[in-house]
Amino acid sequence: MHGVVTIFYDEPDWAFHNIAANLARIAPPGFSFLALSRDEWFGRTRAAEAAVAKSDIVVFLWRFDLLAYLDTLSEAGWARLLAPDRPALVAMIYDHLYTDPEDLDYYGNPFALSDVCGACSARLRDIYKSAPHLPVPAHVVPDGVDTAFFLPDDREPTGPLRIGWVGNSAWGITEGEDFKGRRTILEPAIQILRARGVRFELHLADKAERRLPRSEMPAFYRGIDVLVCSAAIEGTPNPVLEAMASGTAVISTDVGIVRDVFGPEQRRFILSERSPEALAEALETLSGDPTTLARLRAENLAARPAISWESRWPAWQALFDEARAARMTAYGATVTENLRKFRSRRRTRLERLRRTVAGNRLAFRAYETAIRRFPGLVRRTKRLIERHTP
Template sequence: MTAMALHADEEWFCRTAWRRIAVGPQRPDIVHAHALHQAARLRVGGVPVVINLPGEPNARYKEDLQHADALVADGWAAEHLSSRLERSIDRVPKGVDIERFRPDGPTVRETLHLSDRRVVIAVARLVPIKNVRLLIDAMAMVRARVLDTHLLIVGDGPAGASLRSRAIELDLADSVTFAGSVPHSQTPAFYRAADVFALPSDFDNSPNAILEAMACGLPVVATDVGGVRDFVADRAGGALVPPRDPAALARALESYLTQPAAARAAGAHNRSVVSTEFSWRASALRLLDVYSRVIDARQGDRRASA
């Protein structure tokens, strides 16, 4: 789908949604749109509109976003977009279900025959920006020195076939498991099968997978891109490495694979951080603050104009 076609499709969706809201039996207190930048411009009635920004919007939407009652974002977007859009952005951190994603519980380690392996896991869409090829290249370097290392890749996408070919090319066919797409409810058992979580992306605004891995008590080795640094405390919770540097990624992975005490300490640190700062409750309370503010502001405007 081209950018213009996508724009038209989103425009149609927003108009249709507002028509349904207008004739509905109950007026909502607020409309929260995720990356539907036209939603505020097309609003029907005085319903407050909050728009979530997962990344930098196309320049065509800059004027649309001025109509929103609030913009919310996290990660790289929260830090950089305010000046580019010339308006304030509320930072609302992502949250993770810390009861579902936890260190203890069922694991697929035995099912996947990984009991005697040191396991690195990546959970990602297999698309170019996630650069899982970089991780496969780094794993070849790790395995040359740590023979029982195994890579578990959870996710699917158009790059899957080329990544499988790359693993074969590097003689890693028996050292990489492609688990494919896994229902989200089942992913905790995959995280628990690993010793280290890896994220090799070229860019990631605020990857959920890192928070899920942290909640499961894993050390995190990731490229220092986007908003990753907001989650991972370098050296305390894992390691941040330069993007597109397989040797640096390999060294950081090997460090945690060969030092289990350090890995456990980093994992415990990550679990604590997620439980206090990135739980669903913490995220929901911050978002509720934004909702309350914009609702009160709209009500104040109506009273002033009455």
């Protein structure tokens, strides 16, 4: 199979962009990929329509962006999506958010408008499979890591334990929760270590404060002994794969594909509970045990071929094959009819706001600024809209 694939993602150099870039890199001849960030199409929807017009498959890595895209379509854009030879639409699942029936009623249901949906982990697939109102993801397509970019060195664990944390501590802040765990898990654990007199260094790569260039991340991982993943919910998480490929030990909460990619030694360092106390205990254990650090390093290095992006292509190939086949079935006809109904529906206040943000450049910039500077205001505005919907 070959074809043109357009991938919609959120921010340049973030996790979704990494997926799009690596799929383009590892795809066999015959595939052509185009990736569009929100900055490239929010308020510039004709550019997105032009990309979709020549696509065989369109993938929305943040599934709700499918709804935003549809709400901004011109007459020509709708004509393409309702045509007999329309592209196959794929909605991806990378998180545990918005899975209740009330969420889909409020935000909209992207799955009813997709020919196929995929999940990045067996954990997410099983969650969706167990819920009668959610679709069963057709394929599990885990993230990989560029093993030619994230390379190990010959370091030995000496001196104070070098602890690393990578992420965006502001992610999901408009929901009022510390999903990444820097403030509520990592920092209290660090205070516990200090109180116990444990010697350590803390190295942070927090996008909410200062984004390290991607070119500096391999050296960051090589410069730490252990990476901490303190997240409450994750699709993958990518820093865990990058640390493993770099020969760095990992302590993690039980999220995403962690349990799937860890070997026996590393599974001992999946936290039994997501708490500062459990994290501090694991870190203190490693601080006085260079032998275990060496074993974790060796085990993670041995896993490099199995977690490489190249190993992930067959799963994506199967997903693309099924998406194109599903479009031609009775289910695909149902999706087309759902698209027609979506086009003519009466929009709620939230949907009208979403259309404005996606379709107007100034509104998009204002929304971005509000999220960065006034997350509490955005959160309160969402709740106000909820109380007055429709």
